[in-house]
Amino acid sequence: MKIAFYGSSLLSSYWNGAATYYRGLLHDLSRRGHDITFYEPDAFDRQQHRDMEPPDWARSVVYPATVDALRAVVAEAAEADVVVKASGVGVFDDDLIEGVMAAARPDAIRIFWDVDAPATLAEITPQPEHPLRRTLPLLDFVLTYGGGPPVKLAYTSLGARRCVPIYNAVDPATHHPVPAEPRFRADLSFLGNRLPDREARVEEFFLRPAALLPERNFLIGGNGWHDKAMGANVRHLGHVYTREHNAFNTSPLAVLNIARDSMAQTGWSPATRVFEATGAGACLITDDWVGLDMFLTEGEEVLVARDGRDVAEHLAALTPERSQAIGEAARRRVLQSHTYQRRGEEVDALLRAAATRRAAA
Missing domain, CATH: 3.40.50.2000 (Glycogen Phosphorylase B;)
Known part of the structure; x- marks a missing residue:
């Protein structure tokens, strides 16, 4: 047609x-x-x-x-x-x-x-x-x-x-595992534009864990964050082009997904970032929302946080081996069910x- x-x-x-x-x-x-x-x-x-x-x-x-x-x-x-x-x-x-x-x-x-x-x-x-x-x-x-x-x-x-x-x-031809790159190295990375109905959740789920874990490194990409007050352990990249997403997702210990307020309240609303990250084999930490279990299994294919302290606790306990296991399990799931x-x-x-x-x- x-x-x-x-x-x-x-x-x-x-x-x-x-x-x-x-x-x-x-x-x-x-x-x-x-x-x-x-x-x-x-x-x-x-x-x-x-x-x-x-x-x-x-x-x-x-x-x-x-x-x-x-x-x-x-x-x-x-x-x-x-x-x-x-x-x-x-x-x-x-x-x-x-x-x-x-x-x-x-x-x-x-x-x-x-x-x-x-x-x-x-x-x-x-x-x-x-x-x-x-x-x-x-x-x-x-x-x-x-x-x-x-x-x-x-x-x-x-x-x-x-x-x-x-x-x-996920489109496996576009989002897939690649070698890590030093410029994207971090303990926790988040990619998302600065929007009014997301900012408070970014403060809670990303900036609060950064404050709770001053010895860990955090990386944020996306437009609009250049004048946002952030801790010394947070690095800001600006716009990250699609061709860079795979390396952005494979280089850190974990990748964070944060839903906008309206998406979290509505539920059943996985962002593109969920599948971009898991398609690359990243270990994903996400905020909680209704319907998540339709896409990924908590504790096996994704780590779920109810607030910023949960994110910090997940990150503090996360080993490279467990990060890899969760990322591989998530990638198998999305390639099987969510392409x-x-x-x-x-x-x-x-x-x-x-x-x-x-x-x-």
Whole structure:
């Protein structure tokens, strides 16, 4: 099928946590015979921080963030069998959801793909006339990269015909073990951009353990942390490009995952970092959230912390041998159960079933 996908960015992970997700899923869908065009705006300096050239498995269209350019890319939705508008494009979101769904052919499959369901639902629930909320009953699917039962119920109660979580996963060709690099050596590393609904949890789960263990070394990567007060045993890297993620994950004794407030409260929301780290064979320490056991087994494939003191205790007791054992067990689990090949199979089945229903009708 010909898929027109309107998202934040395929070519850049700069201030764009969904890049790994888009790449893994769309690459697999391409392998299954789908013809994909990804439309992304030239915004937020992402094109100046590309970590990927246009791939051979998708046509990449980068358009200026202008009204005229918007009209041109919206009109191309009429050529597709499947039209997808993703959340969090960052510019023209309301115009895109209404425009591309109106431009789509009557027989096209229409999808809203939510990469931040808690934030989207918080925005549209109190606004009956929100463009996305008005569009929900017209869509074939809402797909989300996390959220589980609470998100499915919330979307269907707002008028969506069907909501299906398509969870984050690992692409073994992209995230895999590599030799450690000295510049990424640490006892505990964390990678994540500085966001308002994550900062307090970073203070608790990362900076507090650093204060409790002044003799250990901590490493933080991601945008926005340059002016954050941190202890002398914490080193800040800034933006870490996708090509550097494997070494970032294999070099420390352990890697920390910290969910944003909304994701932790909603549950069933593993970040891309969970699978990037475990796919590389890292020993992962994560904050606790409902649904974690659906993806990894506590104590065997992941270490779980309820607060910063738990993180410090895990780290103090962690030996290189146990770190390696946990990392290897986690990698086996995600390669068996949580790859983008499996997620692509789910999406492909949904699309083909929808196309069959349309043809029968």
